[in-house]
Amino acid sequence: MPFDVQSSLMQKGPISYTLIKKLNKARRGVVHTQHGDIQTPVFMPVGTNGAIKALSVEQVESLDPAIILANSYHLYLRPGIDLLREAGGLHQFADWHRAYLTDSGGFQVFSLSKMRKFDPDGVHFQSHIDGSRHFYTPELCMEIQGAIGSDIAMVLDDCVALPATHDRIEASVKRSIAWAERCSRCERPAHQGLFGIVQGGLELDMRLKHLEALVEMPFQGLSIGGLSVGETPEEMHAMCDAFVYQMPEDFPRYLMGVGTPWDIVEGVAAGIDMFDCVMPTRNARMGTVFVGNGRRLNIRNASNREDMRPLDENCQCLACRRFSRAYIRHLYVAKEITAVILLTLHNLTFYLDLMRKIRASIEDGTFEELRAKFQPGSSEEQEA
């Protein structure tokens, strides 16, 4: 059963959540921010350095996302806190006036930087860009996110790659609880909400223990971290199914860094409201697009050489409305940036359309039919 919110210290603030409808565990809702309402379930495109890779802002606007993600680690290293402050925050700097969510930067410190060393106060690391030395703490993490001025900030956590020993997971939960509390005590811009992050790997009891500690802190939402980090999709889906419905009902639930279209429908089925992933943008740069019910198509394949059909007959993106697979393949093979632009527009359109369909299907009660189509090996997935 979900926690009784009345008994927790979590509280609505600059960020709040309205639950519109439940369908089994799936939720249709709205996250309210000072930069607009976000219809959930939502997918947040990733704009690591303050721009969605390969798109200019008017192209992003044409895709109509309610919120995009920016990376604290990257923006801390470049252009840096001082310049972000001088520019008046990332909304001004990047001329994007809908919502931003920032990660804490912890995941990148652990995955990208060199020479990481924990101490009780934080983590020492060297920049992956120039080798410069930095000391990342919960307080610095909140200062960075304050300078960015995101609408939703994340606590610093200790993310563990899977598989991991019980001892490592226990240490991660303990450290993440301590850091979450320190983050919750930092000052923030008035419009900024803060989400806690639940770790615990694939151990349900550790996740519940972590959750129990986090709901006693004044967060406006909770994230599931430490998934999609080495386990199978089935293991991740099972953990979401067993855990997510136990999170407080009156707050948004965010599954970090996930995932494939299949992962997303399974996450929604478990009760997740928010997702982010580099998959649509990164795959586009690699020449891979999502079509139909999640099937992947590699534009480089020779079979596309003379194919005058669009990437996806049912897609209304710029690439599909105006160009053939043959043309886009030609540009991709010729190493034209234009190809990456078109594939990125397509993939983000695919993800944002998927979320629109998911929201509509929860509203009209057909979510399970939609979910079935996105299972790997389903006839609908195959024929796409």
Next chain:
Amino acid sequence: MPFDVQSSLMQKGPISYTLIKKLNKARRGVVHTQHGDIQTPVFMPVGTNGAIKALSVEQVESLDPAIILANSYHLYLRPGIDLLREAGGLHQFADWHRAYLTDSGGFQVFSLSKMRKFDPDGVHFQSHIDGSRHFYTPELCMEIQGAIGSDIAMVLDDCVALPATHDRIEASVKRSIAWAERCSRCERPAHQGLFGIVQGGLELDMRLKHLEALVEMPFQGLSIGGLSVGETPEEMHAMCDAFVYQMPEDFPRYLMGVGTPWDIVEGVAAGIDMFDCVMPTRNARMGTVFVGNGRRLNIRNASNREDMRPLDENCQCLACRRFSRAYIRHLYVAKEITAVILLTLHNLTFYLDLMRKIRASIEDGTFEELRAKFQPGSSEEQEA
């Protein structure tokens, strides 16, 4: 004095030219094509592989160019003539329905390919992409341009890098005359016009001799080739000044592969109507933009790090309307494609705006004042 057109074999056809006004040697006119009228003097953005580098088609449309250039050599090697035919030509393939001009591919055969070897019929070369062997002839060059379906095709010529000996230049003119004639006898799509190309290096008498031969062929326009290939800007400007006004008045005059803003105003002063150059798009990828009266600004410079001004206060491009130098520099330094998109939009806007200003200044008689501002070292150029 210009040739008496009545005595030449040049003829209006699918491509024709209307001279609206002359101001000294400068000309304000219109080139008529089956894909729309082109106000001249005009700059033609280069879309080598059938796309302007780093832009998607709706961004190109927002720049409103009347004509863009595509490269026969590149499109011949990839995607190839058969696919272009199957797609119904480049207008259909790339969904661009204004005019295309194609070069002959000769310049790229000479500058990009490996193992070039002339024989009287054409030139043997190996692809710069995969080393495959090809034999480029005037007839193949016209077949490629026919498959592309460009509005304006170019004859195959023998372009000589400068400095060159008189013998080499003489051989180039002789070969170019023979090849031009062979091109003029090839079948073309009904909507396609054909331009001859004048070679002759920096030798005025050779250029005049070449011109004399070309006006006896049924072309719809003439190009000046073999400039901006190693000589100084002053040498190029002097050659244009001495030569261009002697070309037939009732046909468009196209200076190939030129150039800087200064080169363009000097070309217009000499009587040129059409220009193309990779400079705005290539410089954008290198981080260099044109501002003010042609001054170059390198976005990577540390002086732009905290500069909250736009690239150019007087520019109305997307980059200048919405972003600071600091933001664009940040994206460029972070190797974001988005930076290249913004810089490309700016540079092409700069070039297309320059041509609008040039056309207006010929109309209202102020062209010489405009020209003065674009001289290197002019106070206007410096203060930009």
